[in-house]
Amino acid sequence: xxxxxxxxxxxxxxxxxxxxxxxxxxxxxxxVLSAQKYDTALMGATHDAVAAFELNTISNKYxxxxxxxxxxxxxxxxxxxxxxxxxxxxxxxxxxxxxxYIPALVFTLYDGxxxxxxxxxxxxxxxxxxxxxxxxxxxxxxxxGRYKKDKDNDIVVNYSLDxxxxxYGYINGKYISYSGYLIDINKLVVNNGNVVGYxxxxxxxxxxxxxxxxxxxxxxxxxxxxxxxxxxxxxxxxVTPGNAIRSDGTRYEEFQDDAKYARKQILNISSDNDPEDRxxxxxxxxxxxxxxxxxxxxxxAIKVYNEHSPSLGTHSNFKMPILxxxxxxxxxxxxxxxxxxxxMPVGTKIYNNYTIVTSTQNKQYINPxxxxxxxxxxxxxxxxxxxxxxxxxxxxxxxxxxxSIDFRRLxxxxxxxxxxxxxEEYACYTCIVNSLDEDVSLEExxxxxxxxxxxxxxxxxxxxxxxxxxxxxxxxxx
Numbered sequence: 001x002x003x004x005x006x007x008x009x010x011x012x013x014x015x016x017x018x019x020x021x022x023x024x025x026x027x028x029x030x031x032v033l034s035a036q037k038y039d040t041a042l043m044g045a046t047h048d049a050v051a052a053f054e055l056n057t058i059s060n061k062y063x064x065x066x067x068x069x070x071x072x073x074x075x076x077x078x079x080x081x082x083x084x085x086x087x088x089x090x091x092x093x094x095x096x097x098x099x100x101y102i103p104a105l106v107f108t109l110y111d112g113x114x115x116x117x118x119x120x121x122x123x124x125x126x127x128x129x130x131x132x133x134x135x136x137x138x139x140x141x142x143x144x145g146r147y148k149k150d151k152d153n154d155i156v157v158n159y160s161l162d163x164x165x166x167x168y169g170y171i172n173g174k175y176i177s178y179s180g181y182l183i184d185i186n187k188l189v190v191n192n193g194n195v196v197g198y199x200x201x202x203x204x205x206x207x208x209x210x211x212x213x214x215x216x217x218x219x220x221x222x223x224x225x226x227x228x229x230x231x232x233x234x235x236x237x238x239v240t241p242g243n244a245i246r247s248d249g250t251r252y253e254e255f256q257d258d259a260k261y262a263r264k265q266i267l268n269i270s271s272d273n274d275p276e277d278r279x280x281x282x283x284x285x286x287x288x289x290x291x292x293x294x295x296x297x298x299x300x301a302i303k304v305y306n307e308h309s310p311s312l313g314t315h316s317n318f319k320m321p322i323l324x325x326x327x328x329x330x331x332x333x334x335x336x337x338x339x340x341x342x343x344m345p346v347g348t349k350i351y352n353n354y355t356i357v358t359s360t361q362n363k364q365y366i367n368p369x370x371x372x373x374x375x376x377x378x379x380x381x382x383x384x385x386x387x388x389x390x391x392x393x394x395x396x397x398x399x400x401x402x403x404s405i406d407f408r409r410l411x412x413x414x415x416x417x418x419x420x421x422x423x424e425e426y427a428c429y430t431c432i433v434n435s436l437d438e439d440v441s442l443e444e445x446x447x448x449x450x451x452x453x454x455x456x457x458x459x460x461x462x463x464x465x466x467x468x469x470x471x472x473x474x475x476x477x478x
Contacts, residue, residue: 041087049080117301180224217462401456
């Protein structure tokens with residue numbers, strides 16, 4: 001009898017607990033599955049937006065014009081919202097219904113970035129004042145560092161993803177405004193101010209021909225860097241982390257703790273401060289300026305979103321995710337789109353995540369790892385392709401490098417059913433199958449391949465149109 005009583009009591013206690021636990025586990029599994037679905041939707045929509053941006057910029061011959069870039073970004077945003085709504089089972093007409101859950105979209109480009117986020121609107125219609133908040137594409141923000149001692153020494157440096165800078169402001173009361181590439185001039189072979197070669201490790205040199213775009217790149221970079229080093233010592237002493245100020249005029253606390261670092265002369269270019277070396281003072285400081293700028297402006301955008309989310313149709317309190325160091329490495333070295341999403345219910349939780357998608361096919365930036373080389377077999381290769389190396393050994397150099405987008409298939413401007421190619425060579429089978437590492441190790445390349453690599457990189461950088469180029473240094477300093 002006692003055993004029967006205990007069995008009944010056990011059943012009364014255990015069965016409900018089991019049912020509750022089972023229901024709880026089911027809810028948690030649904031939460032995980034829903035979160036994965038949202039992750040996939042966010043990643044897919046961001047990929048679609050980047051693809052639309054790439055197609056528009058590559059197809060548009062005016063794609064490096066600032067107004068044209070802004071239009072391409074807006075088109076990418078429309079693609080994003082439509083794609084995200086579709087992935088959530090909404091109609092295209094309802095795409096705006098998903099945007100209240102998007103605190104911000106960030107587009108990092110060659111020398112700055114756009115933020116798409118809520119902003120207050122205020123206008124009068126039919127005698128009635130209309131106010132509220134809606135998503136807009138904010139003005140372009142440059143990767144800018146401002147350095148100031150006094151009113152006569154106040155300089156702005158616009159940085160970029162590579163070694164190109166724009167410098168403007170006052171030095172000893174004199175106004176200057178120039179743009180150019182910085183380079184370690186010790187790498188150049190110079191004869192009476194005329195650059196004739198580029199030095200490679202091991203004692204070999206890349207010989208530059210007079211009409212080569214690579215020659216023009218190295219010559220202009222030499223002139224610009226030499227001008228800073230020889231004629232503007234006050235500029236060098238001014239541009240230090242300790243003299244850097246924020247947009248509100250205050251000093252960067254991040255740069256004041258280390259007195260030795262605060263005195264680093266960022267524009268004192270040398271073999272120890274090579275603007276193309278990731279470990280150099282120039283690159284490290286440039287990246288800190290870029291990172292702090294993005295963080296500050298993104299935090300401001302998120303703050304506005306949280307304060308006025310009810311006006312957007314949500315009641316979110318968005319918590320900014322912590323971007324990893326790998327995320328920042330990607331952001332500070334490429335053209336990217338960063339999408340933040342928050343507020344949608346996911347089971348027992350609220351969804352909060354972000355995704356970063358890199359654009360490798362655009363006219364904004366010449367990535368050193370995205371140059372392909374054509375040999376005499378009518379195929380194109382990555383520079384570290386073993387087949388390319390073998391062809392060079394057997395047949396000699398005869399290589400020419402081009403940016404990767406030159407090999408991309410594009411719709412014909414006149415006949416939409418046809419496609420055109422700027423370069424009609426075929427992709428190397430070995431490069432595709434072996435998925436060669438994009439982070440090329442130059443140490444492993446032969447002297448012949450190194451020469452063509454540096455020639456192609458210089459040529460493509462020289463021919464890259466700058467969206468916000470200031471006064472051409474070469475026209476005033478010949």
